[in-house]
Amino acid sequence: xxxxxxxxxxxxxxxxxxxxxxxxxxxxxxxxxxxxxxxxxxxxxxxxxxxxxxxxxxxxxxxxxxxxxxxxxxxxxxxxxxxxxxxxxxxxxxxxxxxxxxxxxxxxxxxxxxxxxxxxxxxxxxxxxxxxxxxxxxxxxxxxxxxxxxxxxxxxxxxxxxxxxxxxxxxxxxxxxxxxxxxxxxxxxxxxxxxxxxxxxxxxxxxxxxxxxxxxxxxxxx
Amino acid sequence: xxxxxxxxxxxxxxxxxxxxxxxxxxxxxxxxxxxxxxxxxxxxxxxxxxxxxxxxxxxxxxxxxxxxxxxxxxxxxxxxxxxxxxxxxxxxxxxxxxxxxxxxxxxxxxxxxxxxxxxxxxxxxxxxxxxxxxxxxxxxxxxxxxxxxxxxxxxxxxxxxxxxxxxxxxxxxxxxxxxxxxxxxxxxxxxxxxxxxxxxxxxxxxxxxxxxxxxxxxxxxxxxxxxxxxxxx
Numbered sequence: 515x516x517x518x519x520x521x522x523x524x525x526x527x528x529x530x531x532x533x534x535x536x537x538x539x540x541x542x543x544x545x546x547x548x549x550x551x552x553x554x555x556x557x558x559x560x561x562x563x564x565x566x567x568x569x570x571x572x573x574x575x576x577x578x579x580x581x582x583x584x585x586x587x588x589x590x591x592x593x594x595x596x597x598x599x600x601x602x603x604x605x606x607x608x609x610x611x612x613x614x615x616x617x618x619x620x621x622x623x624x625x626x627x628x629x630x631x632x633x634x635x636x637x638x639x640x641x642x643x644x645x646x647x648x649x650x651x652x653x654x655x656x657x658x659x660x661x662x663x664x665x666x667x668x669x670x671x672x673x674x675x676x677x678x679x680x681x682x683x684x685x686x687x688x689x690x691x692x693x694x695x696x697x698x699x700x701x702x703x704x705x706x707x708x709x710x711x712x713x714x715x716x717x718x719x720x721x722x723x724x725x726x727x728x729x730x731x732x733x734x735x736x
Numbered sequence: 737x738x739x740x741x742x743x744x745x746x747x748x749x750x751x752x753x754x755x756x757x758x759x760x761x762x763x764x765x766x767x768x769x770x771x772x773x774x775x776x777x778x779x780x781x782x783x784x785x786x787x788x789x790x791x792x793x794x795x796x797x798x799x800x801x802x803x804x805x806x807x808x809x810x811x812x813x814x815x816x817x818x819x820x821x822x823x824x825x826x827x828x829x830x831x832x833x834x835x836x837x838x839x840x841x842x843x844x845x846x847x848x849x850x851x852x853x854x855x856x857x858x859x860x861x862x863x864x865x866x867x868x869x870x871x872x873x874x875x876x877x878x879x880x881x882x883x884x885x886x887x888x889x890x891x892x893x894x895x896x897x898x899x900x901x902x903x904x905x906x907x908x909x910x911x912x913x914x915x916x917x918x919x920x921x922x923x924x925x926x927x928x929x930x931x932x933x934x935x936x937x938x939x940x941x942x943x944x945x946x947x948x949x950x951x952x953x954x955x956x957x958x959x960x961x962x963x964x965x966x967x968x969x
Binding site for chain 2: 516517518521522525527545546547549550551553554555557558559561562563564565566567570573588589590591619621622624625626627629634635636637639642644645650651652654655656657658659660661662663665666667670677679680683695701702720721723724725726727729731732733734735736
């Protein structure tokens with residue numbers, strides 16, 4: 515199936531996953547394929563992917579609560595009288611076979627770049643803690659490249675995916691909630707499994723009005 | 737061709753492009769497909785792609801100057817902060833990283849920038865019930881830029897795929913000045929919001945890896961091991 519058809523027909527935000535768990539081999543292969551084919555500036559890959567499997571229910575509940583609290587807090591920023599109770603569409607964060615969370619990572623230069631640092635005065639910013647906040651935008655773009663490639667490899671294996679970008683990006687919040695293994699900034703999350711219900715199938719007629727901006731709003735020929 | 741094979745065999749960083757110009761229809765089709773298949777939080781797509789075509793050579797030179805300046809400023813700052821002791825001395829016309837040349841010499845350059853979006857009817861209704869649509873506020877551009885950058889990465893990954901499928905080559909760049917005022921200073925007044933990434937495309941004349949192969953350095957420039965990137969909890 516061509517890439518366009520795969521995404522058009524198969525990529526649908528999941529509201530609820532089935533209890534069936536995709537095989538570990540398929541998940542591992544998809545992750546390997548994404549790692550192998552995703553490029554990175556200076557070959558640094560200044561991010562890491564944490565995989566929370568089927569046995570990590572307690573941890574997923576904690577992450578889910580972090581997401582819901584973030585959602586409620588943001589709604590309050592906009593409307594101080596907001597009575598937001600969070601977002602029911604985040605259910606996929608706690609109920610899924612596999613959850614992937616992406617975090618920043620301090621990189622180590624490979625042999626080629628180490629030589630450039632030593633002999634050609636190159637500055638390798640991905641190796642410095644102090645640079646992490648400055649380069650987070652460009653690392654985030656690379657996370658998007660990886661997430662899309664991972665999406666494609668999972669969809670090719672008939673595994674559904676869903677995204678989430680609503681969470682506290684301060685890793686201290688994660689640590690205080692009990693996830694002490696999180697030591698750097700979270701950037702994105704992706705869940706996968708077999709879809710039972712999709713977001714587009716809930717909510718009724720109003721969903722038809724949930725459309726993306728027109729092409730002319732996004733692409734401008736200078 | 738399967739996605740994996742397409743990327744493994746065809747995605748290679750371009751050092752120089754041929755003079756041949758791909759038909760505009762190919763670029764338009766790839767952009768349409770990327771727009772159509774890239775999802776976005778709240779369906780906001782809080783970014784926009786500016787396409788600089790074959791007739792925009794002066795503009796591309798100006799953008800390239802912002803790349804060289806970024807290279808120089810990053811290294812000067814590192815020395816000032818004590819993170820490095822020497823600089824490479826990047827300076828326009830004197831020392832320019834040859835792997836940034838694709839930014840000024842290409843048939844098409846696509847720069848992607850933040851955008852203030854307008855909620856669709858579904859989200860207008862959500863706003864009435866207390867939802868905060870942060871993509872609609874200029875004051876929130878910097879606050880949400882990281883999550884917008886992830887979406888830009890998703891869009892770029894899809895655009896890459898559609899261009900490669902058409903037989904084109906592409907290259908990325910994330911070294912450039914990020915304030916719109918800095919773009920205005922070199923005459924690019926049409927840029928109103930912060931740039932996030934850029935991608936060039938055309939037909940390759942020479943790839944970066946050919947340089948590495950010639951210098952017998954390809955085995956040194958490798959990515960981190962998978963165990964460093966993927967952590968099973």
